[in-house]
Amino acid sequence: MPFKRTSLCLVTLNCLGVPFVQNTRARLATISRELDSPTVDVACLQEIQFAPYGRLLERALPNFPFVAYEPFYFAPKGGLMTFSRLTIKATQYILYPDRGWWHTPSIADRMLHKGILATELIHMNQRLLILNTHLTANYDGDWSPSNRFAQMELAQLRQLAAFVNGIDARSTVVIAGDFNIPRHSWLYDEFVATTGVIDPLEGNLTPTYYPIVSLPSRYMQPFDHILVRPPTHYTINATGRLLFEDKLRLTSGQFGRVSDHAAVELKLVWEEQRLEAVPGVKRVEEPAGAAATIPRQITSAGHLPLRARQG
8 A cells, every 4th residue: 555755854942042142143153053954854943032143044044945934123023933945835923912011021022022933834745834933931930820921821822722723634733932831731731632732752851941040940841842733644753852952062162052942853754645545445636726724814925034045
């Protein structure tokens, strides 16, 4: 019985692309050096908080011919950028309405306009939707149900879950980013149960956050996740690992971490059973003009700065 086999490698990283933090340009250049590899298909980056840093990354990642982001006043909206070797079909930015208060440290999250950067890719005739996101930080370090920041994260996760559940079940959906919630917290468990996603690092409680300032140990948690919702009629194999846990030689010549977060790498392999090869089973072709993967409004790739580099 014939099968169609498809694979993908995706990396997500909170880059700490923040002005006035030490060695930011050297760290971003080092991240680019490490990711600009033929083995990586898609890179979801968060916390690009200064427009020139985005341009630095575009120049330093020449092997990624497509990049998606939503322009904003001083930085990509939400600090989110998605780099891809695969053709981008459509993209959309969805804002989190509940993202912070003016009188708390979450004002930074509010001003950055955090949300979801949804990018639909074309890959081996496979519908693939990448959701790059960065939730509001929990500045209290308290993920109990009564906590004010936990409640805000809950609202964002439910908005994200509703978006995921509105996507055609035939599409592969990858949700990647800095969730700012610990793996196997009640917030994480509810999201997984609501969306039916799988976590290739399920059970791994290794922290992915290494604060650059002194903080209580409760802040050192596995915040960064890649979650996969498999499509129907596919057998899927998802494996994950952490990257950038140790110091590297930066492009400046110094040794240091590239970020205050570890990266997460996903390797995804899925196989489709071709129904037309099964006696007595008729394959139903998708009708022309069928709805695209991204629910609600779809923005044409030409409307956002999706840059294709030539040669």
